Amino acid sequence: MSITHLPSLASRALRAIDRLAPPAAAHAHCDIPCGIYDPHLMQIAALTVVRMNQLVDALEQDQAKAKNNLTRYIVVKEEHAELVKREARIIFGDYFKPEHVEKHKDLPDLFWNILKLAGKNKQELNGQAAQELLAATQRFAEIFWDTKGVATKRQPSNQAVGGELVVPA
C-alpha cells in the first residue's frame, strides 16, 4: 500500500505549520551497527587480562621502570576486564532472546559468572581467575554462534599470551 503525497498547497501549508511548531520525530529506527554482534572482542579482552597477569609476573622488582610498567599493566587489565563486561552485556542484553536461553539453560549463569570473574580480575592479580574468565568467554562465544546455527572451533590465539579463541569453523 503506497502512501500518497498531499497536493502541493496542503503540503506547503503543513510545512509552514512545521516551521512554527516542529513535528515530532518518527524514527525509522536503525541501531548502529545494525544487528552485528560478535563475541570476538570479548575474548580478546579476556586474553589481554591473562596477558597482563603474565607480564606482571615477569616483572623484575625494585626498578623504576618496573614500577611504571606495573602500573600500566594493571591499568590495561582494569580496562579490558571492564570491556569484557561491556561486550557480554551487549550480547546478552541486546542479542540473546528467550528461545536462546530456553535452549542454553546455562546462559544466564554464564553471563553472571563472566561479570563476577571480570570483577575478580579487577580486584586481584590472579592468573587462575584470568584463565577462568577466558574460558567463560569462550563458552559464551560457542553458545552465541550456536544460536546462529554456526559451528565453531577452538584455534590458538597465535599471540605471545597463548590460549585459544572460539571462532566460526
Add this chain to the structure above:
Amino acid sequence: MRRIARTAAVAAGAAAAAFAARWLAHAGPPLRRFAVEGDSMLPAFRAGDRVLVWAWAYRSRPPAPGDVVLLRDPERAGRVLIKRVAAPPQGAPPGHVYVVGDNEPMSRDSRQFGVLPLSTVIGRVLWRY
C-alpha cells in the same frame, strides 16, 4: 428559515461536542505531524519526509498488513518508530501487531522485539507532505 438555521447550529454543536469528546477520550488530536528520521523505511520513506498520521485509525478496526504505523519504541522510552504492519507469526496473541521496517537489513523491529500490544500504536500514516 430560522428553524433550519437553528437545526444546523444544533447539529454543528453536537458534532463539535462529539469531536471534543473523542479528542479527550484519546488524549490527543486526531491528526498528528511527524518527521521521519533514519533509513529503515527506505525506499517508501526517506529521512526528512513529513507524514500526517491519523491517530484514531484503529478505533473501529485493527491494523492491517501493509499499514504504515507510528508506534512507541518498546526499547527506548519516549521514542517513536515508523514501521509497516506485517502478518503476525502463528500463535501471536490477539490485540497485538507485528511490525517490520521496509528496509529489512537496516531495521530493528518485531523480528527482534516481537509483537507489540495495540496500545503502543499511535496511528496510521495517512499522507506524506
